[in-house]
Amino acid sequence: MSPGIEQRIQRIEDELAIGQLRARYCHLLDDMEWEAFVGLFTEDGVFEGLNKVQGRDALMAFFSQDVPRVAQRFWHFCTNGTIDIDGDIATGRISMEYISVTDGVSYVSAGHYDDVCVREAGQWKFKSRKITFYFYSPLSEGYTGTRPASSVFE
Numbered sequence: 001m002s003p004g005i006e007q008r009i010q011r012i013e014d015e016l017a018i019g020q021l022r023a024r025y026c027h028l029l030d031d032m033e034w035e036a037f038v039g040l041f042t043e044d045g046v047f048e049g050l051n052k053v054q055g056r057d058a059l060m061a062f063f064s065q066d067v068p069r070v071a072q073r074f075w076h077f078c079t080n081g082t083i084d085i086d087g088d089i090a091t092g093r094i095s096m097e098y099i100s101v102t103d104g105v106s107y108v109s110a111g112h113y114d115d116v117c118v119r120e121a122g123q124w125k126f127k128s129r130k131i132t133f134y135f136y137s138p139l140s141e142g143y144t145g146t147r148p149a150s151s152v153f154e
Contacts, residue, residue: 018117026076030076038059041059041127045059075098075100076096077097088119089116091117093112093114096110105138111135134147
């Protein structure tokens with residue numbers, strides 16, 4: 001039996017809301033609007049990338065203190081997002097290109113995010129977001145196939 005019109009409309013609304021969540025993530029992160037950015041995650045939300053942090057306090061410390069030490073400016077471009085929604089839980093992947101400047105050197109990288117989103121009080125939030133880098137290299141070197149070192153934040 002195919003879903004009714006209400007279910008189809010809800011699906012469309014959910015997909016659009018999750019797309020907005022993912023877009024706000026990029027804009028707020030790139031603009032370093034830390035309080036609003038951290039609010040995109042659940043209270044016990046997890047970010048896993050070069051480091052793994054859980055909870056809004058840890059997210060705030062990581063993004064507002066550690067990330068700017070590694071890259072003074074950065075810009076995220078995400079595309080090709082997929083999402084599977086089951087009630088109030090959604091899982092999906094989105095591709096990412098990331099450019100940054102560290103100590104006057106431009107870097108280029110690409111990868112993807114694996115997301116788990118949950119609906120809380122009618123709003124979609126990140127329960128977890130895991131980034132996998134395909135490569136990370138100085139722009140002058142082009143694609144090197146080299147992933148970022150795990151020690152970047154140490």
